Amino acid sequence: MKTLSLAGRTVPAIGIGTWHMGDRPELRDQEIAAIRAGVQAGARVIDTAEMYGSGRSERLVGAAIRPLDRQQLFLISKVLPENASRERMAASLEASLQRLGTDYLDLYLYHWRGTVPLAETVAELERLQSTGKIKAWGVSNFDRDDLEELWQLPGGPHVQANEDLYHLGSRGIDYAVLPWQREHQVPLIAYSPVAQGDSWGQHLTTNPVVRKLAQRHQVSVYQLLLAWVIRDPQVLAIPQTSSVAHMRQNLAALSLELRPEELAALDEQFPRPTHKEPLDVI
Template sequence: MKQLTIAGQTVPAIGIGTWHMGDQPAQRSAEIAAIQAGIAAGARVIDTAEMYGAGRAESLVGEALANERREDLFLISKVLPENASRQKLAVSLDASLQRLRTDYLDLYLYHWRGTVPLAETVSTLQQLQTTGKIRAWGISNFDQADLNELWSLPGGNQAAANEDLYHLGSRGLEYDVLPWQRAHQLPLIAYSPIAQGDVWGHHLTTNEIVQQVAAAHHATVYQVLLAWVIRQPQTLAIPQTSSIAHMQQNIAAGALTLTAEELAQLDQAFPAPTTKQPLDTL
C-alpha cells in the first residue's frame, strides 16, 4: 500500500473525501457506512471542510467517526476565505471541531484565497497551531505564484500541504506547481482525483486505454485513475463515494502500480502540459 508523509505522519496515499456528503438525509446512513468501511479497509485520512453542505459534511464525519480511535485518524478540514481573518478564524475552527466531535485537527487548510491578507491568515494559523487545536496547517487551490508569495512570508514555509484539483484529465499542475512542491518538500492533496465521475466532460472512464489498463490489472477504471494520481511522490488522493463497495475499491487502489508502458500509453491519450496552464478549480 503506497504511503506518504504529511505533517510528520505517515499515512496511506488514498484517503476519504467528503464533498457533497451530508446534503441528502436519505443518504446519511449509507454515507456513514461508506466512511466507516473506508477506515476498516485501511484509510486514515478523512478530508472535509466547513463549506461542504454549510457544515453538514463535518457533522456527518463526526457521527461516522464517533466510535473510532482518534489517534488512528488523520483529520483535515478547511476554513472559508471570508472566515480566514484574525477575528474569525478561531471561531470557525471551534465550530468545525464541535461538528467533528474532536478537540483537534491534524491539518487545517485555507480553502482558497480571498480578500484577507495572506500574511494575516498565516500568522493566525500559526498562532492556532500553538494552542494544540490544529497539529498543522496548509493551503488549498494555490498556484505557483501563490506558493511563492506564501513562502516569502514569516512562517509561510511551515505549510504542511497544498490541496489542488488533479486527475488524468487535468494535468496543469505538472508544468510548474508539482515541480515547485517537490523542490520545497510540500505534499500535494489531490481533490476530485477521478474527475467526479466524468461529470465535467473529461471522459476518463470511457477511454479505451484506461479501460484496457484496468482489464490488465483486473481492476476498475476508477482504481486505475487513482493509481495514476498517486504515482506522483508525496501525493494523497481523496476520492469521495457513498458506496461501500466503491469505497473499498478506492482504498485498495493504493496497492495498484501501473507499468511504465501503461503510464506511457496514458500519457499519449492524455498528454502532459507543455506550457503554463490556468489553475483548475471546482
C-alpha cells in the same frame, strides 16, 4: 501499500473525501457506513470543510468517527476565505471542532484565497497551531505564484500541504505547481482524483487505453485512475463515494502499481502540459 508523509505522519496515499456528503438525510446511514468501511479498509485521512453543506459534512464525519480511535485518524478541515482573518478564524475553527466532535485537527487548510491579507491568515494559522487545536496547517487551491508568495512570508515555509484539483484529465499543475511542491517537499492533496466520473467531457472512463489497462490489471477504471494519481510519492488522493463497495475498491487501489510503459501510454492519451495553464478549480 503506498504511503506518504503528511504533516509528520505516515498515511496511506488514498484517503476519504466528503464533499457533498451529509446533504441528503436519506443517505446518512449509508454515508456513515461508507466512511467507516474506508477506515476499516486502511484509510486514515478524512478530508472535509466548513463549506461542505454549511457544516453538514463535518457533522456527518463526526458521527461516523465517534466509535473509532481518534488517534488513528488524520482529520483535515478547511476555513473559508471570509473567516480566514485574525478576528474570525478561531471561532470558525471551534465550530468545526464541535461539529466533528474532536478537540483538534491534524491539518487545517485555508480553502482558497480571499480578501484577507495572506500574511494575516498565515499568522493566525501559526497562532492556532501553537494552541494545539490544529497540529499543522496548509492551503488549498493555490497556484505556483500563490505558493511562492506564501513561502516568502514569516511562517510560510511551515505549510504542510496544498490541495488542488488533479486527475488524468486535468494535468495543468504538472507544469509548474507540482514541480515546485516536489522541490519544497510540500505534499499535494488531489481532490476529485477520478474527475467526478466523466465531467468536463474528458471521457476518462470510456477511453480505450484506460479501459484496456484496467482490464489488464483486473480492476475498475476508477481504481486505475486513482493509481495514476498516486504514482507520485508526494500525492494523496481523496476520492469521495457514498458506497461501501466503491469505498473498499478505492482503498484497494493502494496496491496497484502501473508500469512505466503503461504510464507512457496514458501520457500519450492525456499529455502532460507543455506550458503554464490557469489553475483548474471546481
